[in-house]
Amino acid sequence: MRLFIAILLTDEMRSSLIGTMHALKQAGIRGSYVPAQNLHLTLAFIGETDDAGAVKDAMQTLKFKSFRLSLSGLGTFGDRLWAGLRGNQGLSAVAKDLREALDEAGIPYDKKTFTPHITLVRRMNGNWKTVPAPKGEMMVRRISLMRSVLKDGKRVYTEIFSV
Secondary structure (H helix, E strand, C coil): CEEEEEEECCHHHHHHHHHHHHHHHHHHCCEEEECHHHCCCCCCCCEEECCCCHHHHHCCCCCCCCEEEEEEEEEEECEEEEEECCCCCCHHHHHHHHHHHHHHHHCCCCCCCCEEEEEEEEECCCCCCCCCCCEEEECCCCEEEEEEEEEEEEEEEEEECCC
């Protein structure tokens, strides 16, 4: 199964991002827009694995404390447009601790440098810089182990565990 660990968004945060996505469409930005129900902040992408139990065990070792998450601007990685997140010690700590727990458990994951972002549009084409950045904040009270399956050509994410 294909797994990743993420922060799921509150309805208010999701609404702000959806508003920005509508503004992007109105500004003529083309691309593959992320479905509203799939918006999230990835902490670690694990990919294909048969051992979800080991991932759950690693997650349970975390000393997780709630923290505030705030949207901060728009940006791109190549043709991927994303909403940024204001850096804070809580987010940095949970990402670092999670990756250390995965390393200690010998669980492979994508080890790219953690850059907090929420992907909005893939294969984006157009001038997005005229669109106002989304605003919003939320309290993060848990992190979630997510399963990703391809159903009728679309990615469907399901939470299977949280701490």
